[in-house]
Amino acid sequence: MSNENQVKHWHVTYNNIHNLIRKNCPKIAVDFNPDLLVAIGIGFFPARVMRTFLREATTKKTLQIQAIGLSLYEPVEGVAEEKIAEEVIRTQWLGAEAGKMLLGKRVLIVDEVDDTRKTLSYALTELKRDVETELLNHPEADRDALRASTKFGIFVVHNKNKPKLAALPEGTTYYSGEEVDDVWLDYPWESTDIEEHDRLAALDVENAASATKKDV
Amino acid sequence: MSNENQVKHWHVTYNNIHNLIRKNCPKIAVDFNPDLLVAIGIGFFPARVMRTFLREATTKKTLQIQAIGLSLYEPVEGVAEEKIAEEVIRTQWLGAEAGKMLLGKRVLIVDEVDDTRKTLSYALTELKRDVETELLNHPEADRDALRASTKFGIFVVHNKNKPKLAALPEGTTYYSGEEVDDVWLDYPWESTDIEEHDRLAALDVENAASATKKDV
Numbered sequence: 073m074s075n076e077n078q079v080k081h082w083h084v085t086y087n088n089i090h091n092l093i094r095k096n097c098p099k100i101a102v103d104f105n106p107d108l109l110v111a112i113g114i115g116f117f118p119a120r121v122m123r124t125f126l127r128e129a130t131t132k133k134t135l136q137i138q139a140i141g142l143s144l145y146e147p148v149e150g151v152a153e154e155k156i157a158e159e160v161i162r163t164q165w166l167g168a169e170a171g172k173m174l175l176g177k178r179v180l181i182v183d184e185v186d187d188t189r190k191t192l193s194y195a196l197t198e199l200k201r202d203v204e205t206e207l208l209n210h211p212e213a214d215r216d217a218l219r220a221s222t223k224f225g226i227f228v229v230h231n232k233n234k235p236k237l238a239a240l241p242e243g244t245t246y247y248s249g250e251e252v253d254d255v256w257l258d259y260p261w262e263s264t265d266i267e268e269h270d271r272l273a274a275l276d277v278e279n280a281a282s283a284t285k286k287d288v
Numbered sequence: 289m290s291n292e293n294q295v296k297h298w299h300v301t302y303n304n305i306h307n308l309i310r311k312n313c314p315k316i317a318v319d320f321n322p323d324l325l326v327a328i329g330i331g332f333f334p335a336r337v338m339r340t341f342l343r344e345a346t347t348k349k350t351l352q353i354q355a356i357g358l359s360l361y362e363p364v365e366g367v368a369e370e371k372i373a374e375e376v377i378r379t380q381w382l383g384a385e386a387g388k389m390l391l392g393k394r395v396l397i398v399d400e401v402d403d404t405r406k407t408l409s410y411a412l413t414e415l416k417r418d419v420e421t422e423l424l425n426h427p428e429a430d431r432d433a434l435r436a437s438t439k440f441g442i443f444v445v446h447n448k449n450k451p452k453l454a455a456l457p458e459g460t461t462y463y464s465g466e467e468v469d470d471v472w473l474d475y476p477w478e479s480t481d482i483e484e485h486d487r488l489a490a491l492d493v494e495n496a497a498s499a500t501k502k503d504v
Contacts, residue, residue, distance in 0.1 A: 086302030090482045116332035120477045128480050138380055139355035164354055261336045264344050266306045
């Protein structure tokens with residue numbers, strides 16, 4: 073039996089994701105009220121849906137979405153878990169004006185999943201570094217205020233409840249569409265048969281409901 | 289009655305898009321066989337689905353997706369149509385190494401819709417310019433061969449059959465998931481009620497089928 077068979081799968085439909093964003097946007101619009109979205113990879117899709125609901129919820133403004141590309145590189149198979157030490161590789165970043173674009177903004181980073189938190193931690197650290205670089209173009213006396221006016225938040229569609237391998241800087245606002253166990257998330261864009269995928273997603277929900285009933 | 293009410297709407301579901309890509313990928317894998325995807329805005333979503341089906345169809349390779357951001361800026365309302373002269377604004381582009389990344393590759397540009405063709409024309413022209421800039425780093429004797437080995441193609445989910453306001457460079461490979469009339473396309477990521485959206489999409493299909501029947 074392969075290892076994958078032992079991991080519980082959870083199939084996620086496009087509409088599931090759409091509705092998780094719908095549910096969370098009113099709160100995000102009031103609490104954080106982003107004025108720039110930075111999407112990591114396929115995070116562009118939830119970010120685009122979020123733009124629709126944030127426009128609806130508050131200011132009618134059309135948020136810009138900037139894309140960054142990051143991937144986790146696992147150098148060697150079969151090494152002890154604490155040694156896996158994945159490396160984050162940048163495949164795309166903001167342009168040369170990154171710091172200028174971020175400074176003074178409420179920036180919401182959007183990703184589909186928070187698994188080990190390594191990618192998110194990297195993204196935040198590097199975006200903050202861009203802000204620091206930009207601050208050097210401003211008089212020293214203004215920097216603290218400018219830094220304080222720059223806010224970073226995170227929205228992930230799913231957060232896996234599992235030990236995280238990286239931390240987020242203190243004061244980072246954090247939203248997840250849904251908290252899930254450490255399951256194997258089957259996202260719809262990875263499916264080669266979307267009708268079968270949707271059927272399995274409905275079955276997952278059914279099974280979860282009957283498991284809850286048995287618990288009672 | 290507003291002008292929008294006179295335009296025929298066509299509601300597109302997430303699964304529609306997924307299946308249009310599924311249908312077209314075997315051909316694209318054989319004909320063009322891209323080795324880099326460049327997504328324009330929400331084109332990231334179809335590009336990500338495409339990566340799944342291209343991996344399935346041929347080489348098992350995981351294509352990289354690069355994102356660019358373009359928007360059409362219409363400066364003044366109420367001017368004569370031929371004077372609208374939308375300007376394409378870059379909101380994001382490939383990094384400093386753009387030309388190096390493109391040179392010698394089969395690059396497929398992915399967008400959700402080909403409306404006036406202005407955005408696609410701009411994207412292609414500028415990507416080709418990046419290649420020309422990179423060619424200057426190579427000996428003059430090699431440039432023609434390197435240029436010829438760099439291929440550009442386009443995939444759009446929907447192509448609207450209407451007069452286009454810009455042309456594509458000769459020799460550009462072109463794929464559309466589906467050819468549509470000059471209708472108002474309602475994409476799912478713009479919907480604030482996805483169940484109602486799906487209901488309207490089913491109704492659109494039903495109405496189109498009964499209209500076809502009447503024609504017979």
